[in-house]
Each structure stands twice: as structure tokens, then as C-alpha cells.
Amino acid sequence: MGMTTYALPAPPATTPARPRLVTRALLLRLVSMLGSSIGFYLPLSVVPLFARDSGSARAAGLATVALLLATVACELVTPRLVAVVGYRWALGLGLVLLGAPTLVLTVTGEPGAILAVCLVRGAGFAICTVAGGALTATLIPAERRCEGLAFVGTVAGGSSLIALPTGVWAADRWGYTPVFLATAVLTLLALLAVPGLPRRIAGNTAHRGLLSGLRRPALTRPATVFAAVTAAVGVLVTFLPLATSAQPAWVAAAALLAQPAAATAASWLTGRVADRRGPARFLTPGLILAAAGMALLALIGTPAAVIGGALVFGTGFGILQNTTLSLMYSRERTGGESTVSAIWNTAYDLGMAAGALAAGLIVASAGYPLTFLLTAAAILPALALSTRER
Structure with missing residues (x-):
């Protein structure tokens, strides 16, 4: 009598574990992102109002234009800056340029000073955006890039939704100086997260x-x-x-x-x-x-x-x-x-x-x-x- 044989079932295929999305480095990056987002949006609509109430309607109209022009101009050169100094120094410089100049507006409302502050802040925001965005991309696994960018974008979008109207409301309730002080403090506090970020990315770092x-x-x-x-x-x-x-x-x-x-x-x-x-x-x-x-x-x-x-x-x-x-x-x-x-x-x-x-x-x-x-x-x-x- 022949022996009956049975085929053993194949072991179930294992699905490889998805790489972890939220890491310590990404959380630290979110802190610096919140700092730059608040630093940009909190005074965005307040500065034109401050210029108008300081007696310069022309500066009120030019404030946002100066900010955006400086942002675009510096976005074009930030990749070279990152290649030279790395992510930490670039992001730290961007946060300082974005936050610190608002302190000037607590002591003067001269049109020239307002426009100069806007130009410097635009440069800082450009550096934070380009260098920070590039760093964020390196911290997200390629297999989960869309999901990771969506998660980061939700944090940034939510903070801007809150900061923009809050700045106008706070200026109306307490005046301009508290808004400018809060902008400087909250933006510069984000510098505490920068030392924990990667200096440069691993692998090919050619510019x-x-x-x-x-x-x-x-x-x-x-x-x-x-x-x-x-x-x-x-x-x-x-x-x-x-x-x-x-x-x-x-x-x-x-x-x-x-x-x-x-x-x-x-x-x-x-x-x-x-x-x-x-x-x-x-x-x-x-x-x-x-x-x-x-x-x-x-x-x-x-x-x-x-x-x-x-x-x-x-x-x-x-x-x-x-x-x-x-x-x-x-x-x-x-x-x-x-x-x-x-x-x-x-x-x-x-x-x-x-x-x-x-x-x-x-x-x-x-x-x-x-x-x-x-x-x-x-x-x-x-x-x-x-x-x-x-």
C-alpha cells in the first residue's frame, strides 16, 4: 500500500514592517517649524497696521511686498548656504533673522525701519523654509514620504491658521508691542531644538x-x-x-x-x-x-x-x-x-x-x-x- 503524502501549507508571507514616521529628530524639527511659522504669521497682518498707525500709509502697503520679495530672493541662494554651513547653522540663522528684528519695532515706527525689518525677516523666513523643508524631507522615510509631508504640513498649516488671526486680535486688545515681543521670544525659543537636529545628511552631500x-x-x-x-x-x-x-x-x-x-x-x-x-x-x-x-x-x-x-x-x-x-x-x-x-x-x-x-x-x-x-x-x-x- 502506497504512502499518502500531504503538502505542508506554505508559511504565511510576512509583510515588512513600515519604517517609523515620528522620530525624535522629526519632533525636534516640528519645534523649529512651529517657531518659524509663528514668527512669520503672528505679525504678518500686524506690521501693515502698525505702519499705518505710525503715520505711513505707503510703508503699510510696501511692508508685505518687501517681505515677499526678500523671501523669494533668498530662497534662490539658500541651497548654497546649506551646502556651506549645513542644516543646523542655516536653520539657526533663519530663526534669528526672522524673530529678532521685530524687537526694533518696539522702539521705532519709522518707515525705513519698518521696511528694513520686513526685508530681514523675509530673508530669515526663506532660510527657514528652504533649509527646514529640505531637512524635513531627509527625516521622513521614502516609503512614507507623502504621509510624512502631510503630517508635517498639518502642523504647519494649523499653526498658521491660529497665529495669523491671533496677531491681529492681540494687537487690537493689547497693542503692537506685545505682539512684536511675543514674535521674537517664541521664534528664538525654537533655537533650543536646533542642536538636536542633524548637521548634514548621510550619504552623498554634494551640492x-x-x-x-x-x-x-x-x-x-x-x-x-x-x-x-x-x-x-x-x-x-x-x-x-x-x-x-x-x-x-x-x-x-x-x-x-x-x-x-x-x-x-x-x-x-x-x-x-x-x-x-x-x-x-x-x-x-x-x-x-x-x-x-x-x-x-x-x-x-x-x-x-x-x-x-x-x-x-x-x-x-x-x-x-x-x-x-x-x-x-x-x-x-x-x-x-x-x-x-x-x-x-x-x-x-x-x-x-x-x-x-x-x-x-x-x-x-x-x-x-x-x-x-x-x-x-x-x-x-x-x-x-x-x-x-x-
Whole structure:
């Protein structure tokens, strides 16, 4: 009688453990990020008010312009700075330049001093943004990059949502000096976390030139897609309050709160799935949502359409905020994170400025509804780039 044999079942396949996302180094980085976010947003709307009440309406108008111009200019050179001094020194310098100058405004309201403070703070914010963003990318496992960037972005977005209105409220309640003092103290306190951060990244630390990065379509295509929607952000935040001036004040306030809140939530949810499905497939839906949201804003006489449009636009913006940056980091070798951060952040800031400027040139003749529709239409050409990315 033959022996019956049985095949033993194969041992169950083990799923490799996902690398840990939240580490001590990343928590310390979040502390420095909170410091730079508070340092930028807490006095952002307060400084123009301070300049106006100090007797210089012109300085009030130029304060934010000076801040943004300095930010963009220094973002372009920060990768070289990081290559020379490393992350710790660069981030420490950025925090000092961002926070300390506000102390000057506690003793003088001269227009020249206000603009000088804005220029220095813009340089500090650029360094914090580019160097800090590059460092953050090195602290997140590549397998969980989208999720990690979404987590970090939620922390940064939440702090800015709180700091921006808090600064205006505190200035109205207690005056300007406490706001400027709090900005300096909270920003400089973040320096305590800097010594615990890596000096430089492991592996290949060769500096990737910014110009060489700009010659690479693999980096510039996602940045251009993102710039298309940041230009729309510039239009929204600049002209939505003016366009809805005939509506109750809460309509513009609710829309301006809905947009970043939706962006933060969408960035987080996208990050949870984009690591598994690939970030490129989310570019087209993000662009379509952003364009649809801007088109809804053209219905400025309907509060539900205005707030709903801001929500839809914010959702598209949040999707693209996460996926474009994740794509760019995934295409750069170790050592080039600062270049990616500089290109992406420059696309962000220049896009906002260009959108606000272009809309300002046509809004007087076209009106607000048509301006919002034209802004929506201007997003659509980026679909060609997003299709190519897929």
C-alpha cells in the first residue's frame, strides 16, 4: 500500500514592517517649524497696521511686498548656504533673522525701519523654509514620504491658521508691542531644538545647483503645476474680501477660513494613500477641483457658492501641495533636497505674487466674477503637464 503524502501549507508571507514616521529628530524639527511659522504669521497682518498707525500709509502697503520679495530672493541662494554651513547653522540663522528684528519695532515706527525689518525677516523666513523643508524631507522615510509631508504640513498649516488671526486680535486688545515681543521670544525659543537636529545628511552631500535643477523637467513640471494653483491663491486672498464687500462680513471670513482648512485636510488624506498609489495620479483631480472652485467663486452674490467654492478650491490646492512636493523629492538624489525645496517654495511665492498682480491689472475692467472665471481658466493648461506626469 502506497504512502499518502500531504503538502505542508506554505508559511504565511510576512509583510515588512513600515519604517517609523515620528522620530525624535522629526519632533525636534516640528519645534523649529512651529517657531518659524509663528514668527512669520503672528505679525504678518500686524506690521501693515502698525505702519499705518505710525503715520505711513505707503510703508503699510510696501511692508508685505518687501517681505515677499526678500523671501523669494533668498530662497534662490539658500541651497548654497546649506551646502556651506549645513542644516543646523542655516536653520539657526533663519530663526534669528526672522524673530529678532521685530524687537526694533518696539522702539521705532519709522518707515525705513519698518521696511528694513520686513526685508530681514523675509530673508530669515526663506532660510527657514528652504533649509527646514529640505531637512524635513531627509527625516521622513521614502516609503512614507507623502504621509510624512502631510503630517508635517498639518502642523504647519494649523499653526498658521491660529497665529495669523491671533496677531491681529492681540494687537487690537493689547497693542503692537506685545505682539512684536511675543514674535521674537517664541521664534528664538525654537533655537533650543536646533542642536538636536542633524548637521548634514548621510550619504552623498554634494551640492546640486539651483540652475541645474531648473533645467530638469522632472522637477520643473510639478513645480509649474503647483504654481498654476498658487497663482489662484494669490487672486483669492487678495480679491475675495473686496468682491464680497456687499455681502455680510462673515461670508469672506468663512471662505478665507474654509480654503486653508480644506487644503490641510486634503493634504493629509492624500498623503495617507498617495504613498501606495503614487502621487502623480492625483495631479489631474487636484487641478480640476481647483479650477472648479475658482469658477464657483464667480457667483459672488451667493454666500453658499462663495464658501463652497473656497472649500472645493482648497481641496484641490491641498492635494497638489502634497503630491507635487512628494514627486519632486522622489526624483532628486540624496543631497539635492535643498534645491527641490527652493524650487518648490519659489514656485509657491512667485505664483501667488504673479496671480495677484495679473488679476489687479484686469479686475477694474473685467469685474470680479469674470476675473475669477479667467483665473479658473488659467489653471486648465496645467492639465497637459499633469497628464504627462502620469
